Amino acid sequence: PLSDAAELLKYYEVYDTIGTGGFAKVKLGRHILTGEKVAIKIMEKKNLGEDLPRVKTEIETMKNMSHQHVCRLYHVIETHSRIYLVLEYCPGGELFDYIIAKAHLSEEETRVFFRQIVSAVAYVHNKGYAHRDLKPENLLIDDDHNLKLIDFGLCAKPKGGLGDELMTCCGSPAYAAPELIQGKAYFGAEADVWSMGVLLYTLLCGSLPFDDDNHMALFRKITRGKYWNPPWLSSDSILLLKQMMQVDPKRRLKVGQLLDHPWMMKGYSSPVEWHTRQPLGHIDDDCIIEMAVHMKRSKQSTMHLVSEWKYDQTTATYLLLLAKKQSGRPVRLLRYIPPQE
């Protein structure tokens, strides 16, 4: 109903639907004040049902994530019947479609992408979360041809940190670790490494290492851990895949060992940089000044307002101004001049 869209339309121009997922629809949009393009994920509360907790998890998790390879949440608008998430614009679409279009990627192109995936996952783990649904559908390509991790609906933040075991069996079977599908207690970080191994395989090979229409047959293949290595794989790639898709989680590579693994370092002089380039607490002066001028407030009170991180129009305006600055565009808010009488 219009009342729901009214709140959204106060701040955004909304264009056509670009994707419809399980319980959400994604539309293109533009933030009026900054002119920046955004993606708007629209969910009908009544259709969410038992998925509502998953959406709440995703929102609370994404509010704590600020990283160059994690899709940024800018604004949360909850109305009578809908939840709108305003998200970072990723016009390259899903990595899944990109791989299909190219059959499979070269080792060099895979390495560029895989270093970004490891950077995102290392950051997420350092924050105490396990993603638990790593797959090419959950990696989007931005307008700079960089990857952005999405879908934190299944992530877990064990109370005692990632040293605690998890129980819930979740995620997509083809990417799920053996210990997870066997219903054993597992460590989220170890399960994520297995999924990254399957992801690396799909990038290099253009197919799944373990696949079967029959669920039980698929489970048997995963627990057996044997898969085909296509002839175009280098011996280094074969070795790394083997170290990541170890059925025994204790023998599996750790994320820390991935950061400077010889395969990851080929053609590079430094290990994967996983620290964020935009720490959450950091407040950019240029953006604050432009907002203060626009809001006719002092710099101090504008700084204070932004620091509340309410994921409202203020948060969205600040983050989108920052995105503008980082893309080399002018740190300017729209100067709306009302029509002269």
Ligand SMILES: O=C(Nc1ccc2c(c1)CCNCC2)c1ccc(-c2cn[nH]c2)cc1OCc1ccccc1
């Ligand atoms: O910006 C996003 N998507 C997106 C934007 C523009 C274009 C495309 C895609 C590809 C299709 N051709 C038109 C160009 C976009 C951003 C964030 C999220 C998102 C973040 N957490 N959850 C979802 C989802 C997004 O989309 C999903 C999608 C839509 C159509 C296909 C492929 C992917």
